Amino acid sequence: MDDLRSEVLDFGKRARAAARALARMSTQRKNAALLAMADQLRASAGAILRANGKDVEKATADQLSLPMIDRLRLDEKRIQGMADGIREVAALEDPAGKVIAEWTRPNGLHISKVRVPIGVIGIIYESRPNVTSDAAVLCTKTGNAVILRGGSESIHSNVAIAEALCAGAASAGLPEDSILLIPKTGRDAVRHMAEMDQYIDLIVPRGGRALIETVVSYARMPVIKHYVGVCIAYVDRQADLDMAVRIVVNAKTQRPGVCNAIETVLVHREIAAPFFKKIAPILAEKKVEMRADPDSFHQLSALSYQPLRPARDEDWTTEYLDLILAARTVDNIENAIAHVEKCGSHHSDVIITRDVARAEKFLNEVDSATVYWNASTRFTDGAEFGFGAEIGISTDKLHARGPMALEELMTYKYVIRGEGQIRE
Amino acid sequence: MDDLRSEVLDFGKRARAAARALARMSTQRKNAALLAMADQLRASAGAILRANGKDVEKATADQLSLPMIDRLRLDEKRIQGMADGIREVAALEDPAGKVIAEWTRPNGLHISKVRVPIGVIGIIYESRPNVTSDAAVLCTKTGNAVILRGGSESIHSNVAIAEALCAGAASAGLPEDSILLIPKTGRDAVRHMAEMDQYIDLIVPRGGRALIETVVSYARMPVIKHYVGVCIAYVDRQADLDMAVRIVVNAKTQRPGVCNAIETVLVHREIAAPFFKKIAPILAEKKVEMRADPDSFHQLSALSYQPLRPARDEDWTTEYLDLILAARTVDNIENAIAHVEKCGSHHSDVIITRDVARAEKFLNEVDSATVYWNASTRFTDGAEFGFGAEIGISTDKLHARGPMALEELMTYKYVIRGEGQIRE
Numbered sequence: 001m002d003d004l005r006s007e008v009l010d011f012g013k014r015a016r017a018a019a020r021a022l023a024r025m026s027t028q029r030k031n032a033a034l035l036a037m038a039d040q041l042r043a044s045a046g047a048i049l050r051a052n053g054k055d056v057e058k059a060t061a062d063q064l065s066l067p068m069i070d071r072l073r074l075d076e077k078r079i080q081g082m083a084d085g086i087r088e089v090a091a092l093e094d095p096a097g098k099v100i101a102e103w104t105r106p107n108g109l110h111i112s113k114v115r116v117p118i119g120v121i122g123i124i125y126e127s128r129p130n131v132t133s134d135a136a137v138l139c140t141k142t143g144n145a146v147i148l149r150g151g152s153e154s155i156h157s158n159v160a161i162a163e164a165l166c167a168g169a170a171s172a173g174l175p176e177d178s179i180l181l182i183p184k185t186g187r188d189a190v191r192h193m194a195e196m197d198q199y200i201d202l203i204v205p206r207g208g209r210a211l212i213e214t215v216v217s218y219a220r221m222p223v224i225k226h227y228v229g230v231c232i233a234y235v236d237r238q239a240d241l242d243m244a245v246r247i248v249v250n251a252k253t254q255r256p257g258v259c260n261a262i263e264t265v266l267v268h269r270e271i272a273a274p275f276f277k278k279i280a281p282i283l284a285e286k287k288v289e290m291r292a293d294p295d296s297f298h299q300l301s302a303l304s305y306q307p308l309r310p311a312r313d314e315d316w317t318t319e320y321l322d323l324i325l326a327a328r329t330v331d332n333i334e335n336a337i338a339h340v341e342k343c344g345s346h347h348s349d350v351i352i353t354r355d356v357a358r359a360e361k362f363l364n365e366v367d368s369a370t371v372y373w374n375a376s377t378r379f380t381d382g383a384e385f386g387f388g389a390e391i392g393i394s395t396d397k398l399h400a401r402g403p404m405a406l407e408e409l410m411t412y413k414y415v416i417r418g419e420g421q422i423r424e
Numbered sequence: 425m426d427d428l429r430s431e432v433l434d435f436g437k438r439a440r441a442a443a444r445a446l447a448r449m450s451t452q453r454k455n456a457a458l459l460a461m462a463d464q465l466r467a468s469a470g471a472i473l474r475a476n477g478k479d480v481e482k483a484t485a486d487q488l489s490l491p492m493i494d495r496l497r498l499d500e501k502r503i504q505g506m507a508d509g510i511r512e513v514a515a516l517e518d519p520a521g522k523v524i525a526e527w528t529r530p531n532g533l534h535i536s537k538v539r540v541p542i543g544v545i546g547i548i549y550e551s552r553p554n555v556t557s558d559a560a561v562l563c564t565k566t567g568n569a570v571i572l573r574g575g576s577e578s579i580h581s582n583v584a585i586a587e588a589l590c591a592g593a594a595s596a597g598l599p600e601d602s603i604l605l606i607p608k609t610g611r612d613a614v615r616h617m618a619e620m621d622q623y624i625d626l627i628v629p630r631g632g633r634a635l636i637e638t639v640v641s642y643a644r645m646p647v648i649k650h651y652v653g654v655c656i657a658y659v660d661r662q663a664d665l666d667m668a669v670r671i672v673v674n675a676k677t678q679r680p681g682v683c684n685a686i687e688t689v690l691v692h693r694e695i696a697a698p699f700f701k702k703i704a705p706i707l708a709e710k711k712v713e714m715r716a717d718p719d720s721f722h723q724l725s726a727l728s729y730q731p732l733r734p735a736r737d738e739d740w741t742t743e744y745l746d747l748i749l750a751a752r753t754v755d756n757i758e759n760a761i762a763h764v765e766k767c768g769s770h771h772s773d774v775i776i777t778r779d780v781a782r783a784e785k786f787l788n789e790v791d792s793a794t795v796y797w798n799a800s801t802r803f804t805d806g807a808e809f810g811f812g813a814e815i816g817i818s819t820d821k822l823h824a825r826g827p828m829a830l831e832e833l834m835t836y837k838y839v840i841r842g843e844g845q846i847r848e
Contacts, residue, residue, distance in 0.1 A: 020765065024789060105810060109799055116791065118821055197640075201821055216621075220640050222647075222822040243844040250846035341444065363839050365448060367540065375533055375842025384847070385838075386529060397542060397625055397835045398646040399823040411821045414809075415787050418799025420667040422674035423808070 004184060008192035011147055011180050012199025015120045018177035019145035023117050025174065027094040033172035034090035034140060038083040040168030041133065044160065045079045051160035052129065059153055067257075071128045072154055082133045082161075085389075089137050092388045095406045096143050110417045115410045117143035119201040122193050123391075124149045124215060126207035129157035135204075136165050136179045138391050142409040145178050147200065149193060151207070152185035159183055187214055194218035204404075206392055224404065227395040228319040229259030229347035231377045234336040234362065235275055236353030237268035243374060244352040245279045248325075250376040251350070253286045257321045259393060260348050260380040264316060264326040266336045272299055272329045280305050288323045291315045295329035316343040333358050337365050344368065347395055348377035369395065369402035428608060432616035435571055435604050436623025439544045442601035443569035447541050449598065451518040457596035458514035458564060462507040464592030465557065468584065469503045475584035476553065483577055491681070495552045496578055506557045506585075509813075513565050516812045519830045520567050534841045539834045541567035543625040546617050547815075548573045548639060550631035553581035559628075560589050560603045562815050566833040569602050571624065573617060575631070576609035583607055611638055618642035628828075630816055648828065651819040652743040653683030653771035655801045658760040658786065659699055660777030661692035667798060668776040669703045672749075674800040675774070677710045681745045683817060684772050684804040688740060688750040690760045696723055696753045704729050712747045715739045719753035740767040757782050761789050768792065771819055772801035793819065793826035 041048070052074040059069050095115050102112035121144045123135040132148055139146035150158040162181035170176050182189050190211070194203060197220035205215040206226045215223055233251055235244045251262040267275050276299045283290065284305060291311040292300055300308050315326045316339070330336045333351075340349050350372035351362035359373040370380045380402060382390025387405035394400040400408035465472070476498040483493050519539050526536035545568045547559040556572055563570035574582040586605035594600050606613050614635070618627060621644035629639040630650045639647055657675055659668045675686040691699050700723045707714065708729060715735040716724055724732050739750045740763070754760045757775075764773050774796035775786035783797040794804045804826060806814025811829035818824040824832035 020791075023791065103810065105808070109803060111809060119791070216644050222820070240844070246844060246846055254847055359841075363841075367444075367447065367543070368837065370838040370840060372840045373842060375840055375845040376847050378847035379533060379840065379845070380838075384529070385535060386527065396646070401835055402838050411825055413792065414794040414804075414826050416794060416796045416799055416803065417783075417787075418797065420664070420670060421799040421803070422670055423678055423800050423802035 004188055005192045007184070008182060008189055009196060009199070011182055012120070012196045014177035015145040015147050015180055016199045018175035019117070019119045021175040022143050022145055022178050025143060027096070029173060030094065030140060030143065031090045033169045033174045034086055034137060036172040037137065037140070037165045037168035038086035038090070040164045040171070041079060041083045041086070041161070044164035045076060048079060048157065048160040048164065049074060049076075051156035054156045055129075055154050064153065068127065068153070072157070074129060074157060078130065082130055085134065086137050089141050089389050092141065092406065094141070095410050100412055107421050108419060109421055112415045113412050114415050115407070116413050118409060118411050120145045120147065120199055121409065122147045122149070122200045122203040124190055124193065124203065124205045124207070124211065126151035126211060127153055129154040129161060131206065132158045132161045132181070133165065135391060136162065138389055138406065138409060140169060140174070140178060141389075142406055144409060145175075146180070147193065148179070148181045149189055150181070150185075155183065155185055190214055191218045195220055197221040204391065222399060224394045224396050224400050226392040228345050229261070229393075229395070230264070230317060230319050230343065230345040231260060231262045231348045232264045232266060232340050232344050232350075233262050233377070234266040234330075234333070234340070234349070234351045235268060235271065236333060236351055236355060236358055237270040238355040238358070239271060239275075239352040240354055241271065241275055241278055244275060245282065247350065247352055247374070247376050248279060249282050249286070251378055252283075252288060252325050253323065254376075254378055256323050259319070260377050261321070262325070262377055263318065263320050264328065264343070266328050266330050266339055267296065268336075269295070269329050269331055272296065276300055276303060283325065286323065288325050291324060291326045293328040296327040299329075300327070319345070333361060337362060340366050340368070345395060347393070348372065348380040350375065350377050369393070428612055429616045431608070432606060432613055433620060433623070435606055436544070436620045438601035439569040439571050439604055440623045442599035443541070443543045445599045446567050446569055446602050449567060451520070453597060454518065454564060454567065455514045457593045457598045458510050458561060460596040461561065461564070461589045461592035462510035462514075464588045464595070465503060465507045465510070465585070468588035469500060472503060472581065472584040472588065473498060473500075475580035478580045479553075479578050488577065492551065492577070496581070498553060498581060502554065506554055509558065510561050513561050513813050516565065516830065518565070519834050524836055531845050532843060533845055536839045537836050538839050539831070540837050542833060542835050544569045544571065544623055545833065546571045546573070546624045546627040548614055548617065548627065548629045548631065548635065550575035550635060551577055553578040553585060555630065556582045556585045556605070557589065559815060560586065562813055562830065562833060564593060564598070564602060565813075566830055568833060569599075570604070571617065572603070572605040573613055574605070574609075579607065579609055614638055615642045619644055621645040628815065646823065647820075648818045648824050649820050650816040652769050653685070653817075653819070654688070654741060654743050654767065654769040655684060655686045655772045656688045656690060656764050656768045657686050657773070657801070658690040658754075658757070658764070658775045659692060659695065660757060660775055660779065660782055661694040662779040662782070663695065663699075663776040664778055665695065665699055665702055668699060669706065671774065671776055671798070671800050672703060673706050673710070675802055676707070676712060676749050677747065678800075678802055680747050683743070684801050685745070686749070686801055687742065687744050688752065688767070690752050690754050690763055691720065692760075693719070693753050693755055696720065700724055700727060707749065710747065712749050715748060715750045717752040720751040723753075724751070743769070757785060761786060764790050764792070769819060771817070772796065772804040774799065774801050793817070
């Protein structure tokens, strides 16, 4: 067995033992630990910023893009933000031990379905060092041990943040191995984690396609992917055009680099002309490049829209994460739904219409994590849902779909109380 | 691409299209289809029994064990039983479209979490042909398309049953490809299914360790395993001894070949002598072989118990599925819980005690799918839970844990209704 594999296995073994102890910790103890973690993060700000400086220096030398370097960079304010975030999580209700359902059988057996921690969760992520804190904190709150494996760009920052959080947690009596960070950044460490189903109960990969592909192909345990968002807006022929413009502009431009921004707008043929006329000046002012099917291209070029390109096949399935919007004119709602089902990523899609029946048809027939009627797709977010915290947005269908918060980091068990019942 | 792979991919593609149509079918239509499936199963009894005759003949020629052949064999009564089972499922409430939770955000957005079908479910099983019917019926009820792949022993029976079910479903207007059976029994077909995550959303393997291992190592989609049950009873020092004897005898002997039967009894040292004295004659009469740790061995040999063997290490983790019971004497409840956590399979475990505090400690600290206080583990079963139907018992932690019924064959989506809200 090679050294790296045995090192990763050792992390797994320690996390499993910690998870057993952690599952028995009281709400009070876990919350005290979270507050201590927040304090320790503030107290270690100097060390964290020095470590972060090394990462930023290397990223600059490696000529990473400016947005990448910006996401990497920490300052006092961002550390304060992380610490504040921890205190907010401490204040949330503890999901552990909650009775989800209970009933008594005719034979007198009392069955309750009780929420319990999953056990050991592996989080594999890239780039932003604040994920180290967010993930560790949500796992601590839910009584799960966590094995973190961040990207190479932020390795020094991650190690420093994890050290502070561990010190805080341990000072409040939590098992030392509740929060573990694998300091190896090669893909082999990811593979060993993914194969270690005796110690890891769930893996959550957050990152690019190559990382997720590596995890999925090796994983023996459940994986909840945080994949691309090819989100789509459909402007129905009975849409309120002002509302349609407001929603499409917001969903595309308010923050184009995130997964719940839209990439495509579908427009009903009957209202295509007035819709494009109303939205064109606003999108043009925000410098949105349009990639249009022939009919929409015809409309937009008549308005002298710039920049404008004919859409190619791959435009319908591309997550631009940029100020680019694909546009297609459709003949009816059936074509719109068929497009969403075929080309979308089943993340967040919206119909804009005044017609209740067509709205309900869209809401029923589009099988996406979140389906909207007359609202921006940008609301697909744990905080906007009122969940108080979020580990990410699942693009998978099982266990967790859409915004993934505290409850989604839990499983359940059945507790059955009897008076000597046996099966005849 | 080899022929088998392209054949399996074609099954996947057809199932995916059927799933889209199926998800839109009304409750009425699905229930009408189930009744038609039951009728067609009865009408095809002759063809099914002829096909089954071939399987039984081959099994006999291959010298399979008598219990194996018995599980394989169909008769009029068993077919009637399958048809009756279908009618019972038709009468159950439709889980699709049920609102699990709903709330309104301060900005007026109305969010509802709605139960929807998973999509395409792959069921991989061995031996018993009635699984073909059970699985197809539960998937139809829940609006999921299903790809079935049964074992080679029952291939003729499976094909005949699936043909009858498909004919029934299609006669009631369900998509023809809602129920597909892959007639190839080699392991390669399993591998191709497991790799086909673009078409299959969930795989449920039911069978032996080798089959499950194959599925887990290739699967790119979620897998819900139906693995072994190493279930354990702990007889506490404050147990009602008559109740303890009744429960242990029931959990071991009422049906030893199933996963919720116990394989080990742990006995508190203080009551070991009277407990063994009470239970020994009953277990001996039922011809249960005991495999005992030194202390329990000492007690049982003093009672001249037969058959009796010293337990070896592997006895604590073996699923006997037979009239064999491992016995260990423990000093306290902590040792009992540690044994359960280390050696059990986290399926179903029980404490027998009059002491509420120790019962609650066991219920809290044992992390198994079902944890009992003073009742037989044999109740871990969909019907006994009142679920009305069961696709199996999950030994996994995510999505479904323990008895897996209609709700566990569903996922959810968020439906969000607004009046033009955008994100600031």
